[in-house]
Amino acid sequence: MKPGSSGLPVWLVQRVAAVYMLLFLPFIVWSLTVRPMHSHSEWRDWVTNPAMTVALCFFILALLSHMWVGLRDVLLDYAKPPVVARVSVMLLGFALLLLGGWVLEILVKARL
Amino acid sequence: MQDYEIELVAGDTMLLDVLLRLKRQDNTLTLRKSCREGVCGSDAMNINGRNGLACITRVMSLKEPVVLRPLPSFPIIRDLVVDMTNFFKQYHSINPVLENHDVPREKERLQSPAEREKLNGAYECILCACCSSQCPSYWWNPDKFVGPAGLLQAYRFIVDSRDQATEARLENLSGAYRLFRCRTIMNCAEVCPKGLEPSHAIEKIRLKMLGVQSGAKEPDVYRRVPASDTGLP
Numbered sequence: 001m002k003p004g005s006s007g008l009p010v011w012l013v014q015r016v017a018a019v020y021m022l023l024f025l026p027f028i029v030w031s032l033t034v035r036p037m038h039s040h041s042e043w044r045d046w047v048t049n050p051a052m053t054v055a056l057c058f059f060i061l062a063l064l065s066h067m068w069v070g071l072r073d074v075l076l077d078y079a080k081p082p083v084v085a086r087v088s089v090m091l092l093g094f095a096l097l098l099l100g101g102w103v104l105e106i107l108v109k110a111r112l
Numbered sequence: 113m114q115d116y117e118i119e120l121v122a123g124d125t126m127l128l129d130v131l132l133r134l135k136r137q138d139n140t141l142t143l144r145k146s147c148r149e150g151v152c153g154s155d156a157m158n159i160n161g162r163n164g165l166a167c168i169t170r171v172m173s174l175k176e177p178v179v180l181r182p183l184p185s186f187p188i189i190r191d192l193v194v195d196m197t198n199f200f201k202q203y204h205s206i207n208p209v210l211e212n213h214d215v216p217r218e219k220e221r222l223q224s225p226a227e228r229e230k231l232n233g234a235y236e237c238i239l240c241a242c243c244s245s246q247c248p249s250y251w252w253n254p255d256k257f258v259g260p261a262g263l264l265q266a267y268r269f270i271v272d273s274r275d276q277a278t279e280a281r282l283e284n285l286s287g288a289y290r291l292f293r294c295r296t297i298m299n300c301a302e303v304c305p306k307g308l309e310p311s312h313a314i315e316k317i318r319l320k321m322l323g324v325q326s327g328a329k330e331p332d333v334y335r336r337v338p339a340s341d342t343g344l345p
Binding site for chain 2 (some may be wrong): 007008010011012040073076078079
């Protein structure tokens, strides 16, 4: 694929992320219903389970990727002129990276 | 906007009949028309908020007052006549020509009935622009998004067994804007006067890009047959 051919990979990322979230969210709801958490230590035990940590990381990655593609599409369609769209997409990417970093920080600190 | 009052007379079956009588009343009213039977696409316009062809829109099916506008988002030349330059530019950008570089045979390049059937639902497009003009994604980026009509024609050549430029055609549509502005809004399929489904063709192109072959026995692109073509009342 030639440089700048970002249509298909981006479209695919959004759909794969959507499928993952579609499977993960009911699992989370079921998990919290079956074993509700009443304290920080219970939450920490749940989140620091290695499998859950990995699954949550993937979920956050899927969520942020899905958000990025969706909001990028809105900006590419509606933000004019094109330079405003490009700058807005870059700022959006930066903001989502910060969010992702924040979530990672929470997960790392929970393990410490 | 200008208001007109006109009484229907015997013979006013289609909207175009009324418009031509209106033109005799006010000869400054400007519109395109040609075949008067729904095959040339000249008289595409916005009729009570929905794009269609005036020559095959029955007058009795229209709610009054009938509001006519030129095709949305296209530059207006005059009254109901719009500038189709960008629309045709997008059409030509998909290379709507059969690319086959084999030595020409003495007879035609053969296709099996199944291969020929794949063109059904794509070749019938009359390039009236009802679909592209009703597509919000085309409104926002008419210079970059090919639009439903162009993409349907791209599909027509991609799926043609005689064409040898499939890879190049898919590469041509691979950017962020060319095809992937399509949000599957499906206004295109809703307003197509020939009953075609550009949104379905666009989905098929995406699957082709992914390398997924459709193995179903049904025709590749569904075609809703307008009731007038079935002989049913």
